Amino acid sequence: MPELPEVETIKNELLPHVIGRTITGLEIFWDKMVRQPAAPEFRERVLGRKITDLSRRGKYLFFHLDSGEMLVMHMKMTGSLLINPPDGNYARAIFQLDGGVAMHFRDPRKFGKMWLAADESAVMSKLGPEPLDDDFAVNTLAGILHNRKAPVKPVLLDQSIIAGIGNMYADESLYEAKIHPARPANSLTDEEIKRLYRAIRRVLRAAIKNGGASVRNYIRPDGNIGTAHDEFRVAHGTGRNCPRCGTPIQRIVVRGRGTYLCPRCQVAP
Numbered sequence: 001m002p003e004l005p006e007v008e009t010i011k012n013e014l015l016p017h018v019i020g021r022t023i024t025g026l027e028i029f030w031d032k033m034v035r036q037p038a039a040p041e042f043r044e045r046v047l048g049r050k051i052t053d054l055s056r057r058g059k060y061l062f063f064h065l066d067s068g069e070m071l072v073m074h075m076k077m078t079g080s081l082l083i084n085p086p087d088g089n090y091a092r093a094i095f096q097l098d099g100g101v102a103m104h105f106r107d108p109r110k111f112g113k114m115w116l117a118a119d120e121s122a123v124m125s126k127l128g129p130e131p132l133d134d135d136f137a138v139n140t141l142a143g144i145l146h147n148r149k150a151p152v153k154p155v156l157l158d159q160s161i162i163a164g165i166g167n168m169y170a171d172e173s174l175y176e177a178k179i180h181p182a183r184p185a186n187s188l189t190d191e192e193i194k195r196l197y198r199a200i201r202r203v204l205r206a207a208i209k210n211g212g213a214s215v216r217n218y219i220r221p222d223g224n225i226g227t228a229h230d231e232f233r234v235a236h237g238t239g240r241n242c243p244r245c246g247t248p249i250q251r252i253v254v255r256g257r258g259t260y261l262c263p264r265c266q267v268a269p
Helices: 004-018 039-046 138-146 152-157 167-176 190-209
Strands: 023-028 051-057 060-065 070-074 080-083 091-097 101-106 113-117 250-254 257-261
Touching (some): 004 051, 004 060, 004 101, 004 190, 023 039, 039 113, 138 152, 138 190, 167 190
Antiparallel strands (some): 070 113, 091 101, 250 257
C-alpha cells in the first residue's frame, strides 16, 4: 500500500504536471471507485474545473479545484497516478488535462477510491498528527504512547492516532529504535520514545528522498519505481540477516499484521 513517503512522492512529482491545468476529459472505467457523488455526476462536476493546488494529508491526496471543491483520492493497496503512460493497463480512470496531459489512476486490484468533498475537514478530522510536521515533537509521541496499553506497532499504524505511517515503515522505525513491535506502548521509557521519534522521522524522510518503496505495485508518476526498499533493513526481510548482528530476520504477526524484526536486537516483552 502506498504510505506517507509514496503519497508524498506522488504529490511532489504530479505538481508540475497538474497545477493550473483544466480537466478537459474524464473516462471512468470502474464506477465503484467513485465514492460520492455517483460517477456521472462526479464526472460532470470535475469537467472544466482548473486544478489550483495539490496537497497531502496522511495517505490522502487533495486536488483543489477552482469550484471550491476538493477531489480526494486514496490509493489503497495498489493504486498509482501516472502521467502519460505508454499504455492504459489497469487504468480505472483517466483524467485528460489541457496541454496534452493524461493522468491515469492505475489500480490492479480496484481498491482505490476518489470522491468530491466541500473541503479537507471531513478527512482531516479522522486523522492524527503528521509525523513530519514541525509541531510533531517528542512530547507529542510520548503523550500518544503513554496513554495506550496496546502493542506499539498497531498504535503507530492507527491513522486516527498518527497519520501516514504504514506497515513497512513502522517495522523499519521500530527496528532502528531497537523496540519490539509487541511491546505495550505505555511500557516504553522516555529514552526509547526519543529513539523511536528520531527513527520515525529519519526513516520517512529517507524514503521520500528515494521516491518511496516499490515493494509490490507502487509506481511513481513518471513510470519509474521508487528505491526506498533498497535501504530496508528488516521490512519484507524474509531470508535475510540482521545488518547489525547477523541474526536471521523473523516474521511474526502483531494484531493481524505481518511484522518483520530482529529477535536479538528487538527483545521480546
